[in-house]
Amino acid sequence: MGDKNKGLKRLIEFMHDRIPMHKFNFENLVLKKEVPIHRMSWAYYLGGLTLFFFLVQVVTGIFLLFYYQPTVSDAHASIEYITKYVNNGFFIRNLHTWASSCLILCLMAHALTAFAMKAFAPPREIIWVGGALMLVIGFAFGFTGYLLPWHQIAVNATKVALQSLDESGHYLPGFISGIPHYIKEIIQGGPDVGQATLSRFFALHVVILPLLCFGILGLHLLSVQLHGMSQGVDDLPKKSEKFFPFFILKDLIVWGVAFLGVFILAVGIPFESFYAFPFFQAYNALGATPEGIKPEWYFYFAYYPLEIFPFWLVMLGMSVMGVLLFMTPWVFKKTSRRALTILALIMTAYLVVMTFFGQAIYEIVKGVKG
C-alpha cells in the first residue's frame, strides 16, 4: 500500500514538474516570458511557422470539404470540379498541397533543431514526446490526404504502403507478427483498397487526426508556454527579449513572409506538375499501373532504402529510429549539445540526400534507368 502511494506521489510530482499549472498566470505567460538570443535563435521561429502552415491547412481544408466527395466513383471527379470550375478552386487546392509540404518540412526542421538544441532536457520531456507525436500525425495527414483524390498514384502508392505494412509482420516474433496484418485490415477496411479504405482515410484526415492534433498541439503549446523557451545553447545566453510583444510580432513577420512565399508557389506552380500526368488520371482497377509510382517526397527517406536494401533491414532501422524518436529525452539525457548537433546534421544530410538524390542512388545501386 505504501509502495502504491509512493508510486502515485512520484507520478504526481513528475506531472507537476512537467506541466507546472501554478505558472499559468498573466505574469508568467505574458509579462515575464523571455526568449534567449544566441546563434540558434532562428530555430525558435520554426515552431510558430509549423503552427502557421497547420492553420493554412485547416482553413483551406475546410474550403475543400465543401466540394470534395469521399466516394470512389466521385472523389476524382470532385477534385477535377474543384480545380476546373470552383472559383479559386485551383488556388485553394494548390495552396493546401503546397502548405502540406511546407508543414511537414517545418515539422522535420523543428524536430531536428529542437534535438540539436537539447530542447527535450528535463522537465521538457512531454513537450518533446508531444512534438514527436505531432510529427507522426503530420506524416499520417500526408499519407491519408494522398489517397483522397483517388487517382492512379494515390491508390497504387497506398496499396504499396499497406502491403509493406503487412509484410513487416513476417519479421516480428510470435503472436505480435499478426499485428501489422491486423492494422492493415483495419486501415484498409476490405480485401483491397476500395470504398471502405477511402471512407476510413477521409474520416482520419478530416476528423480523427485533426482532433488528435488539436489535443496534442494544445498540450505541446501549453507546456512550452509554462516552461518558456529552452536555453538552446550550452553557455547561458547573455541576451534575451520579451516574448510579448517582441517575439510574437517578429513571429507574425515570419508568418507574413511565409504566406507570401506559399501564395506565389500556389499561384505559380501546380504541385502536380512535379509528377507525370498518367499518375493523376482517375484510378482504374482494370487499367495498367503507370510506371514510376512513388510516395510523396517526405517519405523518400524510407521509400528509397526500401527499394535498395532488404526489407527486414530497413524495417529494423526504421523501428529503432521510431523508438529513439520517442525515447530521445531519456536516451540522450546526458549527451552534450555539440554531439546532438552533429547527430542532427547527419540526420539532415541523410534526409536531404535521400530526398534529392534517392532516385539517382537507386539507379546506380540497382543498375537501372528510371
Add this chain to the structure above:
Amino acid sequence: MSSFFTLLLLTFIFSSNAMAHPEYLQYFKKESGRAINCAMCHTNPEGPEGVNPGQIGSLDPEAKKLLALAREAKTGDNIKNPILNDFGNEILNAIGHENLVELEKDPGAIPGLLSKTSDLDHDGIPDYQELLDGTDPLNPNDGLPWKLFIHNFITNWFQIMMITLATISGVFGLYYTILWFSIRTKKEFK
C-alpha cells in the same frame, strides 16, 4: 451467354495488343524522361484497342464511319477521330494519317510538323513543346514546373503584386510596432 464469350474473346485479343503505335510512346518517353501513356493522344489511357469507352470496340456505327474517315485524313483536314483526344486530332490533321504512320520510323519529326503557336490547354507552353517535354497538352496544370511558373507569374502579376504590397505593408507596420514597443519599454525601465 454467347455475347459474354464474345466479350471475353475480344478482351483477350485486345488486351494483348492495347497500344496501336507503341513507337511514338516509347520515343517521347525516352526523350522526356517522364512517364507517358496513351492518354497524351488517345481518348482512353489504355490505348485505342479494346471495348472500353473511347476504344475501337466500343464505337457505334456513326463513330466507326468517322474512324474510317480519319484513316483517310490528309494534311490540313479537320476530322475528329473518335478514339483520339483534341491533341491526337491536332497531330492527325496537321500531318495526315498516311504520313503519321510513316513517321513510326522517325517519331522525333512529329513536333517539328506541328503548329508552333497552338496551345490547347492555354498553359503558356505550346503543344509541340509539351509533346517534347512529355507533359499533357490538354491539362493546364501539367507542364514543366519552371515553364508553368513563368507563364502563371505573368498571367497573375496583379494578384502577386497586391499580395506582395500587402505583405510589405504588414511587415513595415509590424516592424515599427516592435520599434515603438522597444522605445516604450526602455522609457519604462528608465
